[in-house]
Amino acid sequence: MFQDEGRFGRISDPRRCWAPSGLRPDVPTQVVREYTYAFAAVSPHDGTMDSLILPEVNACMMSMFLEEVATRHPGDLILMLMDQASWHKAQELKIPQNMRLIWLPAYSPQCNPVEHIWDEIREKWFANKMFDSMAAVENILMDALVTLENDKKNRRDSWLRLDC
Numbered sequence: 001m002f003q004d005e006g007r008f009g010r011i012s013d014p015r016r017c018w019a020p021s022g023l024r025p026d027v028p029t030q031v032v033r034e035y036t037y038a039f040a041a042v043s044p045h046d047g048t049m050d051s052l053i054l055p056e057v058n059a060c061m062m063s064m065f066l067e068e069v070a071t072r073h074p075g076d077l078i079l080m081l082m083d084q085a086s087w088h089k090a091q092e093l094k095i096p097q098n099m100r101l102i103w104l105p106a107y108s109p110q111c112n113p114v115e116h117i118w119d120e121i122r123e124k125w126f127a128n129k130m131f132d133s134m135a136a137v138e139n140i141l142m143d144a145l146v147t148l149e150n151d152k153k154n155r156r157d158s159w160l161r162l163d164c
Contacts, residue, residue, distance in 0.1 A: 001041040001048075001069070003082040004114035005057050006121070008141050009035035010131045025128075034134050038121075038141055039065040040114050041080065047152040048073075049117075051145040053138055059090035070096030083112065117148060 011033060019025040039061070040051040050069045054061045070078065078099040082088050084106050095101060104111050125144040131137045 001043045001050075001078055001080050002112050002114050003039070003041040003065075003069075003080050004112050004118070005085075006038045006040070006114075006118035007035050008038060008121075008126065008137055009033065010134065010137060011035075034137075036134060036138055036141065037061070038118075038145060040117055040145070041065075041069050042114055042117065044113060049149045049152070051149060053141055053145070057085070057087055059087045059092045062087045062090075063092075063094040066099060067094070067096055070098050074098070081112070083109070120148070121145075 037054050037057050038051060039054055040049060042049045050072050052065050052068055054065065066080070069080070076098060078096075079102055080099055081102045081104055083104050087093070088101070088103075109115050121141070121144045125140050129140075131140075
């Protein structure tokens, strides 16, 4: 499985959008620096995706996510490919018994297919939207992750490509 974290928050994400000729679209914007993090792991073999929304990224949260993935796949040996973020290599990181970590090359997000999932979420669920609260951000993020977890075939056929 490939693993990554994505940051989502109340800072708006203006994107290109359609408007009738001669009209400029009105897109709400705001700069509020409040964030939450989505953790996801995807299997390129069968498209299985596991995700969690957690308040921050650190070794404790990473350990919690790895344990959740291991619990969801108790009979499997999981080879988890991930970048070399400091919390992925922290001494206090707890690695489940049925999991082995493999490091992707440094500074190479193009080698991680989970990056495509963050792009998909930002484009389809977060583009040109403004949020009143972190609860609203988390609700949209949860809807996006549940939708993507349940759409195994589309994810496997289109997003799980390696660009390196």
